[in-house]
Amino acid sequence: MTAASDRLELSRLVHRFGLGPKPGEYLQLLAGGIPQARAKILARRSDPGLNALVTPPFPTMGQAPSDPTASAAYWKEVYDQSVSVAMWWMDRMVLADYPFVERMTWFWHGHWATSISKVTYALPMKIQNDTLRTHALGNFKDMSRAMVRDGALIFWLDGEENVAYSPNENLGREFMELFTLGVGNYSQSDVHQAALGFTGYNVDQTSGAVTFDPKLHDNDKVSVLGKRQVFDAVTLSDWIVSRPENATFIARRLWFRFISSSIEPPASLSKVFENRDISPLINSIARNPAMRRPQYSQAKSPVEWFVSACRALRVTPSKLPSSGAVSWYLDSMGQFPFNPPSVGGWPYDEAWLTAAATQYRINLAYYLVQNGHIDALTSVPKSKMVQAAADWLGVAQWSVRTERSLNQAVSDSARLALLALNAPEYLVNA
């Protein structure tokens, strides 16, 4: 008999550090014990699940044609690419056998939150996504260096408007507030001077290509966080990331999204991030005793819920009959990849648990079950189907209330799947 605390810890490992179990995976991992399961979930290795996935082309769109017919086709193509780049990424999240890298990339997307609503074109967003994936478990200093020269991010925060003779503070401020240091660890003067350091970078909006124009760059010394020198984006990023506050800030951001938005991390957590290596930090978080304590529950965001449901149902998002339906439902629930509501990223926990989101979730779950595979339920006798649903979805334990509801549906396994995907214990990772 497995300990309830093992079921809880494994449920957190597969949902928070993976993206939900594939059919049979939860019981299989449970049988091997927590240390082995954790090693598998945190492993970085070539992923056979992604072998068959073809990356669609995202060609440079160039300028919009003036001819009305050609223009309409151009903008339809731009829109279609914005859906298909999101579907491509969600395919990766769903198909991966080792989804840890995709999970981390998803975290970093919310951290460096850049929205296609302004960037417009899929290609720059795809380039940024590849950059975040490359550095997802690498060194934060390298990631930050790459991001301050990322076309989508610069365009999103008006970096191409930021020129020596008239600085624009948007990138300088958000870089320190949201990406590296956190509010309170810099002054308004630092924001202004950092903006000067970031001057001179131009972006080609449709391709995301970044060029540096020395004539638009401030070549005078500026003073940022007590250091006075001539900065460019890279030296400025290095200096800010080297500040001790960066280690505390990034450690807390990861803890916030992986462990708890309400209970603070231990003060010692940032020690393992002294070299700015992300992998030891996230591994330390995954091994924290909080993983076994009941009070650290977290709600799944709409995309996390959708991806985990697709993994369980063996549904490939882009192969569903209608990509439009998927994007409409997720958008209505408040979350679609590459389209965060602001540079602050997405909300969390209680904000997702509204009556409004519930109705879309019920309908989307119905659509997914219709188009998915539920042999994990149909292959067991009725008397075992409710427990089989918990094992299938990686739920530690159903409440008595949920068991009562699911028991009413054991003669209709599709109905039972629909209810299980909407059960409070599936919406919230206990």
Place this chain on the structure above:
Amino acid sequence: MSPCDFNRRQFLKYTGAATIAATLSMQDVAQAASVTPLPLGTPILVIVTLYGGNDGLNTVVPYLDPAYLSNRPDMSLDASEVIPLSDSLALNGTMTGFASLWTANKLAIVLGTSYPNPNLSHFSSMAIWQSGSPIEEISSGWIGRYLDSLPRDPFRAIGVGSTLTPLLAGDHRVGSMVPISGLQVPNGSLATQLELLAVSSTQDSELIADAAGSIGDLFSLSSTLTPVLQNAPPTSATPLAQQLDVVANMITANVPTRVYSVSLSGFDTHADELSQQNVLVGQVSDAITAFLTQVGTTARANDVVVMVYSEFGRRVEANGGEGTDHGTSAPVFVAGNRVAGGFYGEQPSLTNLVQGDLAVVVDFRDVYASMLEDVLGADADKILNNWSTKLDLITPVS
């Protein structure tokens, strides 16, 4: 990161709300379906949040001030592009609806509004406005605390949209969210089984109780709202007007709601501001004027008060991209038949700046206190942590 930042970011975290969600039962659901209509003459507050930091100086424009023109050479509005309200201030020329409300003495403009030591971060500043607490950091919204002071009722405060706005989250109660397209619930055995998932369980953590509560709320809200919303789907073209269509339908159907929350994004105009901000403030003006006109033809004409705010105004001096960076104080608008129209506070100097930005003339808590006491009949000093002053924005019922 300072501890204070963590708390600000904690703003969406309303632990106590779960206590209430956990008490939701099938009896609550049945009761909500037969809820009593809001009596005529009961005041209703509609809060409009403008996300991104609306540029106050290009909304209520000091159009003759040489400092306005010299600080914004490529993005100031000249006399032909504004609607003068006085010999020094004018509305952005796209705001013709607000100009007509002004003429009818139904529009109050509270100048120079912010709070002590304004914060230039979108997120910190919006948390301060929505919590109603500039000094002490607290994790509930000011309307949420109004809900805390009253018995639980999922109808009392409603936001239009899908994700919960922090404004409506108290320590023990939360407002409800309703999407523009309304709420549809399944029927038959699926409804029975889903409602079983909403029953509270002693095993529930706070978040799981919230998840169960959200399923229950869908059924309780839908039974009342679906007939209302299906009879009159939104017809307007802009996002804010569509949200206000939904609110107007609920108000005219006597849904027992005292506070509605709607919002519009896109005001973070660091670059190419004129083309964007003119359109947005025009939409705000058009949508609110049309909304007040619509409810103005009903028996609720004198019940509705609309308040419009943003997390901050913008810098006096334009940046190189013909936009403006984050600033401080800006006008707040209050509109409605019972509003005592006119200017409140005064326009901050464009030359005598405080740390490079506009001075703060009015504390937003003076506006909130007026809304709480004179619209909602609530105890403002309790909800606003002993705040004791207010503006007289609302004409008393004679």
